[in-house]
Amino acid sequence: MPEATYQVRVSGAIPDELLVELRDLTVSVEPPETVLHGSLPDQSAVVGLISRIHGLGLRLIEVRRLPAPEDPGAF
Secondary structure, eight states: OOOEEEEEEEESOOOHHHHGGGTTSEEEEETTEEEEEEEESSHHHHHHHHHHHHHTTOOEEEEEEEOOOOOTTOO
């Protein structure tokens, strides 16, 4: 199964020193939330990310698996 892309929302802004822990993801701030976006290889990685967010003391709001981009060559 190929990697899936996820969007993760946490409450508030993530302090710069904690962003190092999340360097594999794109981070954008949409006040009052921070949105993390990136590909994860499997459900174990999703659970690991949620665990990291919890360990960083951040409040998790939402985890969403985004639809895969459509293959233009597929019928």
